[in-house]
Amino acid sequence: MTERIGxxxxxxxxxxxxxxxxxxxxxxxxxxxxxxxxxDYKYMxxxxxxELIKNDIQQLGLTRVVVAACSPRMHxxxxxxxxxxxxxxxxxxxxxxxREQCSWxxxxxxxxxxxxxxxxxxxxxxxxxxxxxxxxxxxVNKATLVVGGGIAGIxxxxxIAEAGHKVYLVEREASIGGxxxxxxxxxxxMDCAACIxxxxxxxxxxxxxxxxxTYAEVAQVDGYVGNFTVTVRQKPRYIVExxxxxxxxxxxxxxxxxxxxxxxxxxxxxxxxxxxxxxxAIPLKAVIDEKECLLLTKGKCSKNCVEACSxxxxxxSQKETVRRIEVGSIILATGFELFDARKAPQYGYGIYDDVxxxxxxxxLTNASGPTQGKILTKRGEEPKSVAxxxxxxxxxxxxxxxxxRVCCMSSVKFAHLVKEKTDAEVFEFYIDMRTFxxxxxxxxxxxxxxxxxxxxxxxxxxxxxDGQLVVRAEDTLLGAYREIPVDMVVLNTALVPRxxxxxxxxxxxxxxxxxxxxxxSHIKLDPVTTSTDGVHIAGCCQSPKDIxxxxxxxxxxxxxxxxxxxxxxxxxxxxSAWSDPAVCAGCRICLGLCPFKAIGFNEEKKVAEINQxxxxxxxxxxxxxxxxxxxxxxxxxxxxxxxxxxVLA
Amino acid sequence: xxxxxxxxxALRRATERLEEYPRLKDKMEENLQAAGLSYRGKVTxxxxxxxxxxxxxxVLLKQIKKPxxxxxVACYYGCQLVRPRYYDDPEDPQSLDQLVELMGATAxxxxxKAKCCAASLATTKxxxxxxxxxDILQDAHxxxxxxxVTICPMCQMNLDAYQDQINAAYGLNLELPVVYFxxxxxxxxxxxxxxxxxxxxxxxxxxxLASFL
Ligand SMILES: Cc1cc2nc3c(=O)[nH]c(=O)nc-3n(C[C@H](O)[C@H](O)[C@H](O)COP(=O)(O)OP(=O)(O)OC[C@H]3O[C@@H](n4cnc5c(N)ncnc54)[C@H](O)[C@@H]3O)c2cc1C
Numbered sequence: 001m002t003e004r005i006g007x008x009x010x011x012x013x014x015x016x017x018x019x020x021x022x023x024x025x026x027x028x029x030x031x032x033x034x035x036x037x038x039x040d041y042k043y044m045x046x047x048x049x050x051e052l053i054k055n056d057i058q059q060l061g062l063t064r065v066v067v068a069a070c071s072p073r074m075h076x077x078x079x080x081x082x083x084x085x086x087x088x089x090x091x092x093x094x095x096x097x098x099r100e101q102c103s104w105x106x107x108x109x110x111x112x113x114x115x116x117x118x119x120x121x122x123x124x125x126x127x128x129x130x131x132x133x134x135x136x137x138x139x140v141n142k143a144t145l146v147v148g149g150g151i152a153g154i155x156x157x158x159x160i161a162e163a164g165h166k167v168y169l170v171e172r173e174a175s176i177g178g179x180x181x182x183x184x185x186x187x188x189x190m191d192c193a194a195c196i197x198x199x200x201x202x203x204x205x206x207x208x209x210x211x212x213x214t215y216a217e218v219a220q221v222d223g224y225v226g227n228f229t230v231t232v233r234q235k236p237r238y239i240v241e242x243x244x245x246x247x248x249x250x251x252x253x254x255x256x257x258x259x260x261x262x263x264x265x266x267x268x269x270x271x272x273x274x275x276x277x278x279x280x281a282i283p284l285k286a287v288i289d290e291k292e293c294l295l296l297t298k299g300k301c302s303k304n305c306v307e308a309c310s311x312x313x314x315x316x317s318q319k320e321t322v323r324r325i326e327v328g329s330i331i332l333a334t335g336f337e338l339f340d341a342r343k344a345p346q347y348g349y350g351i352y353d354d355v356x357x358x359x360x361x362x363x364l365t366n367a368s369g370p371t372q373g374k375i376l377t378k379r380g381e382e383p384k385s386v387a388x389x390x391x392x393x394x395x396x397x398x399x400x401x402x403x404x405r406v407c408c409m410s411s412v413k414f415a416h417l418v419k420e421k422t423d424a425e426v427f428e429f430y431i432d433m434r435t436f437x438x439x440x441x442x443x444x445x446x447x448x449x450x451x452x453x454x455x456x457x458x459x460x461x462x463x464x465x466d467g468q469l470v471v472r473a474e475d476t477l478l479g480a481y482r483e484i485p486v487d488m489v490v491l492n493t494a495l496v497p498r499x500x501x502x503x504x505x506x507x508x509x510x511x512x513x514x515x516x517x518x519x520x521s522h523i524k525l526d527p528v529t530t531s532t533d534g535v536h537i538a539g540c541c542q543s544p545k546d547i548x549x550x551x552x553x554x555x556x557x558x559x560x561x562x563x564x565x566x567x568x569x570x571x572x573x574x575x576s577a578w579s580d581p582a583v584c585a586g587c588r589i590c591l592g593l594c595p596f597k598a599i600g601f602n603e604e605k606k607v608a609e610i611n612q613x614x615x616x617x618x619x620x621x622x623x624x625x626x627x628x629x630x631x632x633x634x635x636x637x638x639x640x641x642x643x644x645x646x647v648l649a
Numbered sequence: 650x651x652x653x654x655x656x657x658x659a660l661r662r663a664t665e666r667l668e669e670y671p672r673l674k675d676k677m678e679e680n681l682q683a684a685g686l687s688y689r690g691k692v693t694x695x696x697x698x699x700x701x702x703x704x705x706x707x708v709l710l711k712q713i714k715k716p717x718x719x720x721x722v723a724c725y726y727g728c729q730l731v732r733p734r735y736y737d738d739p740e741d742p743q744s745l746d747q748l749v750e751l752m753g754a755t756a757x758x759x760x761x762k763a764k765c766c767a768a769s770l771a772t773t774k775x776x777x778x779x780x781x782x783x784d785i786l787q788d789a790h791x792x793x794x795x796x797x798v799t800i801c802p803m804c805q806m807n808l809d810a811y812q813d814q815i816n817a818a819y820g821l822n823l824e825l826p827v828v829y830f831x832x833x834x835x836x837x838x839x840x841x842x843x844x845x846x847x848x849x850x851x852x853x854x855x856x857x858l859a860s861f862l
Contacts, residue, residue, distance in 0.1 A: 345760075346740045398734055463760075 003128050004036045006062040007120060008053055010044035010069035012099055019103040020112035025068060028117050032124050036060055045075050050082040057086035064127040068096040068120050089132030091574075091634060096123040118647045125646030129639045133574045138613070140226040140568055141328035143168065144561045147218055147504075150178020151547060152539025153333035154200050155554030156561075161209035163562055168325050169204065170232055171214045175281035176201055178335050179540075182264065182359060184366040184373065186547060187413040188443035194280055201282040214283060219322070221330070221508055222597065224614060225534030226570045230325045236318035238288035238296070243313035246284035250274040253308035255301060260292050262370075266360045269370035274305045274314075279368055288314070329534040329561040332518065333554065334504060336540035339393035339400065339494035347392060347491050348462040352469060353378040355462055357392075358410055358492040365417050375421050375488075383487035385425040386418050387471045389459035393494035395431060400494045402515050404544040407492040408434045412444050414490055415452040426452045427484055429459035429473050437546060455482065462489050495544035508535050509596070517543050528556045533572070536560045575617035575634045581607045583629035590621035590630060652697045652829075654729035654801035655768065661694040661735075696730055698800045698830065702744045709751055714839030716753025717861055722833070723794035724749055724756050725785065727804045728765040739763065745800060745830065752837040761788040766804040771811065782807055783815045786823050795857040797827045805829050809851045826854035836861055 007029035011017035022040045029038035037056055041049050044067060056062055065088070067079050072095040080090030098116040106112050142165050146157045149171035157167045169176070180186070181201075183193035204210050216234040223229050239250075251257070254272035261267040264277050273293040276286050294301035295316060306314050341349035341357050348355045354377050356364065363369040364376075377383050388411045393399040408430065415426045433454070435444040448454065457473040464470070470485045497516035498504070505512050510530040511519040518537045521529040528536050538557035539550040564570060579590070579599075586606040591599050598614035599621060601607075610621070610630075622630040628637070651657040667674050667690060674690070681687055701709075724745040731739045742763055746756035764785055767778035785808060789797050799805040809827040816822055828850060835845040842862050847854055855862065 344740060351760075398739060 003034050003063045004061055005032075005034045005064040005066060005124055005127060006053065006056050006060065007032075007035055007038040007066045007068065007124065008044050008049075009038070009040040009098070009116075009120070010049070010067065011040065011042045012070060012103075013043065016069070016099050016103045019107060019109055020098060020116050021109060022116075024113055025098070025116045025120060029066075029068075029120050029124065032121060034064075034128060035124060036062060044069050045078050050078070050085075053079070053082045054086040057083065057088050063088070063092065064130060065093045066096060066120065066123045066127050067093065068098045068116060068123070070099040071095075071097050089134075091133040092127070092130050094123040094127040094130065096120045118649075121649055122643040122646035125649075126639050126643035129636070129642055130634070133633055135571050135574050136612075137569050137571055138224075138226050140564055140570055141228075141326050142166065142565045143325075143327045144565070145170065145218075145228070145230055145325060145327040145330045146333060147330065147508075148172075148178070148333035148335055148539070148541065149176030149204070149212075149214070150333060150335045150539060150550075151180045151197065151200075152335065152541075152550045152554040152557075153178075153331070154204055155551045156331045156333060156538055156558040157210055158200060158203055158207065159555055159558035160561055161207045163558075165209060165562070165565055167207075167210045168230075168232075168327065169210055169212050170216050170218055171212070172217050173277065174215050174237070174285075174287040175277040175283070176204060176212070176214065177278075177280070177282070179359070180547060181278060181280070182266075182366070183362045184369075185413065185417065187409045188437065188439040190413070190416070198280045201280065205282045212283065213323075215287065218504075218507060222614070224572060224616075225532075225564065226328050226572075227613075228327050228330060228534065230327060230330070232323045232325060234321045234323065236290070236320060237285065238290070238293075238314060238316055238318050239286050240313045240315050241283060241285050243311045244285040245311060245313075246276060246281075246286065248276055248286070249308040249310070250286050250288075250305035250314065251276060253304040255294065255304055256292060260289065265363045265370050266357070268360060268363055286313075288316075329536065329564045330508065331554075331557045331561060332504070332508060332510075332535065332537045332541055333539045333557070334498055334501075334541040336495040336544060337498050339496050341392060341491050341493050344393060344399065346461045347389065347459070348464070348469075348489070349491055352462065352464050354383075354469060354487060355489045355491065358407065358414065358490060361414055361490045365414075365421070373421075375418060375424075377487055381487075382422050383418075383424050385427070385484075385486040386422075386488045386490065387427045387429065387459070387462075387469075387484060387486040388414050388490045388492065389462075389471070390428065390430040390492050391458055391494075392491040393496070400496060400515065402544070403434065404495040405434070406495065406544060406546045409437070409440055409443070409546065411490075411492050412447045412452075414492075416447045416450065419447075419450045419452065424487070427471070427486065428452060428454045429457060429471065430454065431456075431458045437548060455484075457482075462491075495540060498541070501541070508532065510535055510537070515543075517541065528553060528560050533570070534564060572613075573617060575632065576612050576615040577610050577617060577619070577621055577630050577632045578612075579608045579610050579621075579625075579630045581605060581609075583627055584608055585627045585629070587626060589624050589626065593620045593624045595620065650695055650697055650700060652801075653803060654696070654727045655803060657694060657696045658729040664690075664692060664694055696800070698730070698745060698748075699736060701831075701834070702748060706747075706751055709748075713752060713837050715837055715861055717833070717837055718753045720754040720857070720861070721757050721793050721795045722749050722754045723759045723789035723792055723797045724762055725759070725766075725789070725797050725799045725804060725808065725827075726763050727799065727801050728763055730800060731763055745798065748830070749798060749833070752833060754833075757789075757792040757794050759789060759792050759794070761785045766801075766807040768803060768807070771807050778807070779811060779815055779818055782811055783819055783821070783823075786812065786815065786825055787821070790823060790825060794825065796833075796854055797825055798830050798833050799827060800830050802829060805850075812852055824852055826850055826852045826857050828854055 009026040026038045026040040096119040102112045102116045146153045146169045157169045219233045220231040251272045254274045256273045258270045262269045262271040273289045290296045367373040394404040435441045456477045457475045461472045468485045475482045509532040513519045520527045536557040538553040584607040598611045619632045622632045726742045731742045749756045767781040771778040832845045
């Protein structure tokens with residue numbers, strides 16, 4: 001039987017047609033074997049464009065369609081829909097990408113046109129061998145997993161819970177809250193961070209729909225959208241959570257009291273081995289630090305904590321627990337870390353006293369921080385002058401190229417806090433002021449009026465001259481080199497991806513962008529979904545952003561997950577691999593190649609078996625199979641070879 | 650291969666510009682042709698330090714006959730080799746430190762390792778130059794260095810030759826020998842100190858190197 005193929009060449013306005021000669025490509029396509037009709041049109045994806053295809057299918061009896069336009073990632077679903085509306089199976093379509101792969105990569109008309117012709121030739125030959133495929137529909141587990149209990153994860157979890165659905169919130173630390181819990185005030189309104197964050201944290205702990213798993217991490221994810229099985233490892237707290245009231249008696253009794261650098265205070269204060277992260281911690285339960293506790297490390301301690309605990313909540317026999325959780329979708333909200341200022345030694349961090357990072361300054365100004373909120377130098381004096389340096393590790397070819405977005409505003413916040421709490425002169429060193437958000441410019445103006453000195457020029461160096469800290473910079477407005485002596489320096493360091501972002505990306509099967517943050521499906525139009533269906537991202541794990549944007553994205557991710565739940569069923573790609581048991585030699589090479597662990601080995605029959613529900617159709621196994629036993633639907637050898645022959649013909 | 654930072658930067662910048670801007674290449678070709686010459690553009694510019702380091706620690710260690718144990722050295726890179734970033738960190742370069750450690754000596758922490766030596770300002774704006782040189786010498790001295798090692802003859806001269814004037818101007822008594830890095834390497838390789846020109850610097854390195862000469 002021969003096929004009746006229609007070819008549709010899109011101008012994409014000027015995008016394709018300004019370089020490639022679309023009419024010539026269409027004319028040429030008309031001469032190819034089995035092509036019944038070939039047309040070009042200004043916007044194939046528009047309603048009239050799709051109508052064109054639909055009508056041709058119905059009136060000319062087309063059995064296959066080739067659309068030469070943009071990337072299939074853009075419009076394949078659009079054109080599949082057009083075919084289906086004309087009662088043709090959507091998989092009888094092939095797209096040739098003559099925009100990104102032709103017109104956008106050259107300004108030479110001849111080259112663009114010739115390459116477009118060969119891609120169309122390949123597509124026409126390939127589509128001849130396409131087979132109709134039915135999409136698979138599976139039902140959805142209505143629970144959601146949220147990973148990371150910063151403000152992004154909290155927002156998403158609360159929203160889904162309010163809609164009446166189950167949420168598992170997995171947080172690595174002993175308390176939720178994330179970075180925001182460390183701040184004193186938040187720009188632009190300067191409301192107290194704890195006052196706006198704590199109610200949300202409490203709501204999490206009180207929601208009947210949220211199961212909070214702190215001190216826990218996801219070790220493995222199996223399955224696919226609608227039906228994920230997640231393995232969670234929970235570290236022992238050595239405290240029975242149900243008994244602990246968070247009274248803190250164990251922390252005062254601990255023999256290591258005031259001996260261990262407190263990570264929540266960025267190491268600026270010391271805590272005990274038994275501790276509560278911070279006064280508003282959720283859950284408000286003590287933890288015993290197993291890396292420090294004398295009993296757990298040396299096997300010997302007077303165990304004052306046990307004696308002090310009237311509830312008998314301390315249990316040194318606790319072990320790590322492993323749980324399996326079933327969910328339908330996942331929201332990753334693992335946030336960010338801060339650039340290590342030691343990597344830029346020119347700023348003297350870790351070398352000179354009184355050089356702090358921005359997050360350390362947050363602790364210094366926080367009422368529950370190491371100085372009870374007083375801004376003091378190491379010697380315990382109020383500084384007479386403070387320098388705040390923007391862009392440490394951001395917008396810098398040597399470290400991170402990108403702008404960290406929040407530091408201009410947090411620097412302005414720091415300046416305001418110094419002015420409010422001390423009589424110090426404040427100098428800000430900036431490249432450009434980026435105060436883009438709602439009420440941000442107004443806040444900046446207000447702080448300018450408070451008498452803060454804004455110096456346009458990146459701080460180049462922090463040095464110590466005769467015992468005095470000095471900041472050196474080029475003031476680009478004055479056109480002069482300046483050296484400003486100060487008592488305290490705040491380095492506002494870049495927001496960077498978590499150190500284990502790659503590992504987390506692998507566990508959840510998603511990608512990262514060049515800057516190391518998690519990659520969204522589309523930077524503008526799809527900032528929440530990822531390359532893995534059902535895995536959504538929110539907050540600073542996607543890119544540096546402020547709290548308003550983080551909260552908005554947390555809500556957006558919740559909406560995505562709620563959409564999965566609301567449909568009750570999800571379509572999963574029917575493109576999957578199948579191994580022919582008659583051909584399979586049982587070598588097991590494919591088992592190691594499969595990134596989704598979809599292939600098992602049937603010991604009885606000694607053949608590989610592919611779990612269709614887990615297979616994502618990536619084709620690694622088919623390419624690796626030495627006996628050609630594996631076929632990927634929609635990517636058969638016949639189809640691929642025909643396409644290659646066509647392109648090269 | 651260049652032994653001087655300034656030459657290195659000028660040559661490397663020229664080759665890179667030619668690669669980046671084809672029009673520049675055409676123009677240069679035009680001018681060369683007028684003189685009956687042509688340039689095929691196959692030159693890679695490298696600094697001597699980079700070449701030595703690229704031999705790798707194994708090869709170098711084999712040659713080291715006389716380890717400079719106990720010698721405290723400030724490694725001075727100057728400002729031009731490492732900027733813009735090419736093969737070492739512009740703010741905290743390490744390759745010379747590692748080489749010096751291979752020789753058995755100790756590289757002291759040295760904040761001024763990539764600061765400018767004032768270059769030709771030493772002849773045109775002496776006052777400015779003296780302050781810049783003083784800061785470098787003083788930092789090396791405070792870091793406990795017995796000797797400064799450079800990778801550029803101009804830096805070597807600036808740091809070495811003006812110590813008397815600096816002492817007079819600032820009321821100091823600096824006396825820090827400054828040598829080129831191959832001189833120190835040669836010593837570790839067991840070569841003769843005369844062959845290495847170790848008698849040539851203005852501030853004699855004799856005392857600092859006494860136990861290795
Ligand atoms: C110095 C500074 C000051 C700032 N000030 C302001 C301000 O005043 N106003 C403002 O709007 N914005 C401010 N910001 C920005 C603000 O911090 C962020 O917008 C916000 O914290 C992002 O929240 P998040 O939930 O995405 O990430 P995070 O706060 O980083 O939370 C992520 C959470 O995930 C957990 N986690 C990480 N990895 C895992 C894992 N693998 N498994 C389980 N859990 C994991 C972490 O422990 C953490 O609890 C400031 C930022 C900085 C650096």
